[in-house]
Amino acid sequence: MVYLTGFVTLAHDSREPPLIPSRIPIIGHAIGVLRGGSGYYSHIVNKYDYPISTLSLPRAKMYIVTSPAMIAASDRQAKTISFAPYVVEFAKRILLASKTSIGLLSEDLLDEDGLNLRTETMKAMHAALQPGRHLQETSQAVVMNIIRYLDFESPEINQTSIGLFQWVQRVVSLASTNAIYGPARNPMQNDEVMEGFWSVDRDFALLGLMVLPRLAAPEANRGRKRLFDAFRDYYSNSGLEEASELIKARYNVNNRHGIPDKEIARFDLGVCTALLVNTIPAVFWTLCHVFSDSKLLAELRQGIEAVVFGQQKFSKEKTSGATTTAITVNIPDIIKTFPLLESVVMEVLRVQSNNASARYLLTDTLIDDGLGAAYILKKDSFLVMPSAVIHKNEIAWGPTAKKFDPARFVKSSAYKARSSAFRAFGGGNALCPGRHFAVNEIISILVIMVLRYDIEPVTQAWKIPSTRKHIATSILTPLEDIHVRISQRKEIKELNLNFIWESRSAP
Numbered sequence: 001m002v003y004l005t006g007f008v009t010l011a012h013d014s015r016e017p018p019l020i021p022s023r024i025p026i027i028g029h030a031i032g033v034l035r036g037g038s039g040y041y042s043h044i045v046n047k048y049d050y051p052i053s054t055l056s057l058p059r060a061k062m063y064i065v066t067s068p069a070m071i072a073a074s075d076r077q078a079k080t081i082s083f084a085p086y087v088v089e090f091a092k093r094i095l096l097a098s099k100t101s102i103g104l105l106s107e108d109l110l111d112e113d114g115l116n117l118r119t120e121t122m123k124a125m126h127a128a129l130q131p132g133r134h135l136q137e138t139s140q141a142v143v144m145n146i147i148r149y150l151d152f153e154s155p156e157i158n159q160t161s162i163g164l165f166q167w168v169q170r171v172v173s174l175a176s177t178n179a180i181y182g183p184a185r186n187p188m189q190n191d192e193v194m195e196g197f198w199s200v201d202r203d204f205a206l207l208g209l210m211v212l213p214r215l216a217a218p219e220a221n222r223g224r225k226r227l228f229d230a231f232r233d234y235y236s237n238s239g240l241e242e243a244s245e246l247i248k249a250r251y252n253v254n255n256r257h258g259i260p261d262k263e264i265a266r267f268d269l270g271v272c273t274a275l276l277v278n279t280i281p282a283v284f285w286t287l288c289h290v291f292s293d294s295k296l297l298a299e300l301r302q303g304i305e306a307v308v309f310g311q312q313k314f315s316k317e318k319t320s321g322a323t324t325t326a327i328t329v330n331i332p333d334i335i336k337t338f339p340l341l342e343s344v345v346m347e348v349l350r351v352q353s354n355n356a357s358a359r360y361l362l363t364d365t366l367i368d369d370g371l372g373a374a375y376i377l378k379k380d381s382f383l384v385m386p387s388a389v390i391h392k393n394e395i396a397w398g399p400t401a402k403k404f405d406p407a408r409f410v411k412s413s414a415y416k417a418r419s420s421a422f423r424a425f426g427g428g429n430a431l432c433p434g435r436h437f438a439v440n441e442i443i444s445i446l447v448i449m450v451l452r453y454d455i456e457p458v459t460q461a462w463k464i465p466s467t468r469k470h471i472a473t474s475i476l477t478p479l480e481d482i483h484v485r486i487s488q489r490k491e492i493k494e495l496n497l498n499f500i501w502e503s504r505s506a507p
């Protein structure tokens with residue numbers, strides 16, 4: 001046994017982060033991570049309270065980083081503590097990218113010249129999604145598509161009960177993909193393609209194993225092929241003509257690197273995954289937190305109405321005749337004037353975030369937190385920065401770290417979080433390029449729903465559901481849906497509200 005342990009376990013260097021013992025030799029931590037995910041990381045942190053620690057796995061190691069200072073130190077070494085190997089594995093296992101594409105994606109993993117396909121694609125995504133004209137156009141398209149869905153494609157409103165998650169999934173999927181691919185030729189408008197996409201998400205882990213996917217996950221395997229074919233047709237039928245800057249810019253980078261349309265179509269499974277899988281549950285949790293709390297709902301309504309209708313609460317007289325005269329609801333104006341709105345969304349993301357920010361050590365790397373602690377991290381090890389643990393850190397977030405506090409991000413409290421302690425969008429080189437777009441979309445839906453609708457559970461009082469596990473999603477989905485009735489607010493029904501996204505600062 002001692003011989004076996006020595007063979008399967010890698011030696012621990014005293015300059016590495018402290019080693020966490022395990023009751024079951026060799027495989028104890030591996031079982032804990034596979035079974036418990038971020039729950040296991042919390043268990044380790046609660047028991048040992050190290051800013052960074054080492055878990056021994058069979059023929060590998062994993063470092064768990066949980067102090068904001070050590071996270072910042074890891075992000076500073078993002079070239080060697082790298083996200084790139086995960087991008088390559090995702091392309092290989094889920095997108096079934098060709099050998100040539102995998103070769104291109106694997107070039108220059110250390111990102112020394114910054115001209116490789118991976119880095120250029122990310123640069124293009126960041127540029128298209130940073131605050132500015134392109135983001136404004138895409139956010140405006142999202143708002144238009146949400147309103148169109150509510151007004152013309154949601155007959156359940158005012159009528160029957162709706163599964164809230166299912167409903168959010170549909171409206172966000174259509175609004176987001178129409179906004180980026182253009183509503184005329186968006187392949188995700190086809191129900192079979194959309195269902196194919198969600199079957200891939202359901203069986204993500206099985207597809208990732210790459211063991212007989214046709215037998216192990218037949219529906220997902222068929223759904224994936226349907227999606228690839230639909231996106232290939234999109235490019236051959238001039239779909240790009242109506243696409244957003246995001247899709248055009250990605251296409252141009254791929255094109256410059258010689259990637260054919262058939263292959264770009266596969267990458268669009270990755271785009272749709274990034275675009276939808278976290279934003280949808282984030283919208284769902286936001287609506288749950290707000291509509292389940294009558295005080296918070298009233299406060300938000302009051303603040304939003306004050307911006308839209310002026311300082312006094314609107315009255316029949318004030319708004320009479322408004323059916324014909326449109327009242328403009330410019331969402332960026334509300335965000336600017338009423339900071340609680342954005343704070344609520346950031347707080348929902350903080351409490352619901354569950355990403356691992358997984359990295360892989362490409363070389364031995366020294367990290368130094370600038371506060372007197374420094375460690376060697378070994379090549380070929382895994383490293384995680386679990387957001388759920390970091391978001392409960394009382395040094396960063398204060399004594400209420402474990403509670404939902406909607407005003408947390410507007411308070412000038414002594415515990416105002418350091419940016420490295422907010423990990424809902426990850427950080428370093430892998431910081432989510434879609435973060436502004438996602439927050440704009442979540443806020444837009446929140447404003448529209450708070451202003452126009454009431455949402456009430458059909459059978460019982462509001463209860464925030466527990467979550468379903470997923471190996472790749474950062475914001476987890478609910479284990480069970482909540483059946484609700486969405487009804488138009490009587491006092492708003494008569495008004496002609498024109499929702500827009502027009503940021504004054506966009507060039």
Ligand code: HEM
Pocket residue numbers: 083087122125274275276278279282355356357358423424425426427428429430431432433434435437438439474475
């Ligand atoms: C609430 C919604 C969202 C959340 C919570 C979220 C969260 C994340 C997280 C945690 C990461 C990994 C960062 C890390 O490991 O450090 C990530 C990466 C990424 N996200 Fe998002 N995301 C959201 C929406 C979006 C949207 C709307 C898009 C695109 C339009 C997007 C595109 C991406 C891409 C492309 C990456 C990979 C970055 C890279 O390879 O460098 N995300 N996101």
